[in-house]
Amino acid sequence: MKNETKRDVFEKALREWDDLVHSWGLQGEETHGGCEFDPILIKYKKDYDAALPDDLPVVPKAVGEILQSAHCQTNLLDVLDTAKIGYKVSDTLEWIYSNQNTFARAWLDGYVVEEEK
Structure with a gap:
């Protein structure tokens, strides 16, 4: 390889x-x-x-807002904590838990917000 x-x-x-x-x-x-x-x-x-890197993760708009608001935090655990506190039990938090690897990649590499349907 x-x-x-x-x-x-x-x-x-x-x-x-x-x-x-x-x-x-x-x-x-x-x-x-x-x-x-x-x-x-x-x-x-x-x-x-x-240009943006290839293959950026695609996240829902609400997840993008969490990532943007957590931009100045220094580690992923703080970002997840912010998401948990600010978004109690919701579709957004459920998406983050169900897509933890995608969320982590988005936090590290950047992301694209999915188009609304």
């Missing part, structure tokens, strides 16, 4: 594209060491950096 990240694959693809462009002599400013495609590749790198 490889330990290659999506970032590694993306950067490899950009390097290979850049090599291909140069090998075909498509660089317009070769005397300056640049390529007319460089601004496009730089834009893709910036867009990639700004």
Whole structure:
């Protein structure tokens, strides 16, 4: 199994594209060491950096609100405590207990709020 990240694959693809462009002599400013495609590749790198990670957990709106309100807390137990105190027995608390791994991932990595039906 490889330990290659999506970032590694993306950067490899950009390097290979850049090599291909140069090998075909498509660089317009070769005397300056640049390529007319460089601004496009730089834009893709910036867009990639700004994009959300892949496969973020999807949580209900009420769970997202709990996560947002608990943002400044330093550990997951405090977040769960906040959820338990603020949401007595409810569908939201039941969702958190039933989906503890998803909730933990959402707290660590970020999340997407599911669209209302």
